[in-house]
Amino acid sequence: MTVLPANGTVRPIVRWGDPVLHRASQPVAEYGDQLAAVVADMVATMRAADGVGLAANQIGVDLALFVFDCADADDIRQQGIICNPVLTLPAGRGRHLDEAEEGCLSLPGAFIACARPDEASVVGVDHRGRPVSVHGTGWLARCLQHESDHVVGTVFADRLARRTRRTLLARAEASAEDYPPSWPVGPA
Numbered sequence: 722m723t724v725l726p727a728n729g730t731v732r733p734i735v736r737w738g739d740p741v742l743h744r745a746s747q748p749v750a751e752y753g754d755q756l757a758a759v760v761a762d763m764v765a766t767m768r769a770a771d772g773v774g775l776a777a778n779q780i781g782v783d784l785a786l787f788v789f790d791c792a793d794a795d796d797i798r799q800q801g802i803i804c805n806p807v808l809t810l811p812a813g814r815g816r817h818l819d820e821a822e823e824g825c826l827s828l829p830g831a832f833i834a835c836a837r838p839d840e841a842s843v844v845g846v847d848h849r850g851r852p853v854s855v856h857g858t859g860w861l862a863r864c865l866q867h868e869s870d871h872v873v874g875t876v877f878a879d880r881l882a883r884r885t886r887r888t889l890l891a892r893a894e895a896s897a898e899d900y901p902p903s904w905p906v907g908p909a
Contacts, residue, residue, distance in 0.1 A: 723801040723847070725790060729761030731769040732780040733903045737828050737876060737893065741778045744874040746785040749804035752850040756784075760802055760848045763788045769905040772826045774864040776871030779827055786848075787868035794839070794859025803845040803853055808869040810838045823863065825877050829904060830896030833889045835877055841865040 735741055749756065759782055767775035773791035777784040790800035810816070819839040824832040841862040844854045857865045867877055878886050 723853075725764045725788060725800050725802070726757070726761040727764070729758070729763065729765030731765045731906050732762050733906050734766065734770060734775075734826050734829070735779050735781050736902075737825075737878065737890070739781075739827075741781055741783055742827055742871070742874070742876055746776070746778050746872050746874070747783050748785050749846075752804075752846075752848060756786075756804075756848050759784070760786070760788060764790075766905060767826075770826050770829070773860070774868040775826060776868050778871055785872045787872060789861070789864050789868060791860050791864045793857055793861040799855070799857070799861055801853060801855055802847045803843055803855065803868075804848060804850075806843045806845040806865075806869045806872055808866060809842045809844075810866070811840050815840075819859075819863065821860075821863065823867065823877050825867070827876060828878060828889065828893040829900040831889050831892035833881065833885060833892070835880060837863050837866050841869075843869060 763775050766780055767788060774787060774789040776787040786804045788802050792798050817839045818836045820834050820836050822832045823835040839862055840858050842856045843865045847853050878889050
């Protein structure tokens with residue numbers, strides 16, 4: 722299991738509607754101290770927000786990169802760092818959808834059901850450029866799909882029917898005062 726860095730600085734999370742969330746992120750091309758610092762900040766921010774995953778664009782960094790720390794269907798905790806992720810989902814008879822509630826740190830305080838396959842695989846490289854391959858089931862599968870979506874400019878609300886999306890956005894608006902613009906840097 723990858724050990725996530727613990728020395729980052731918590732940054733404010735970018736909210737739904739910000740252009741950086743709604744366009745494909747730039748591929749990671751340089752691996753070094755600067756990228757390691759971004760990764761450390763992402764981990765610190767994810768943890769401060771009680772999240773299970775966070776993409777770089779969610780802290781305003783236009784790079785194809787995400788971090789995760791969550792359990793799979795067997796309740797085994799997995800964590801990692803994936804740059805330039807390529808997502809693969811089951812197809813045909815091997816595809817089973819899970820209708821669980823989902824939320825997003827860029828829409829804090831709002832959750833709604835979102836159908837996703839119950840398995841997913843992602844390949845890419847870590848923050849040092851070493852190959853990474855992750856297969857996930859259960860919550861981990863949902864997380865891998867959710868964060869891979871962020872990298873290509875899709876927020877999970879984009880996957881919802883118009884009426885369901887309106888409900889989600891209304892829920893986020895109703896809890897907005899609990900999540901100030903600096904959140905999670907400041908108290909929620």
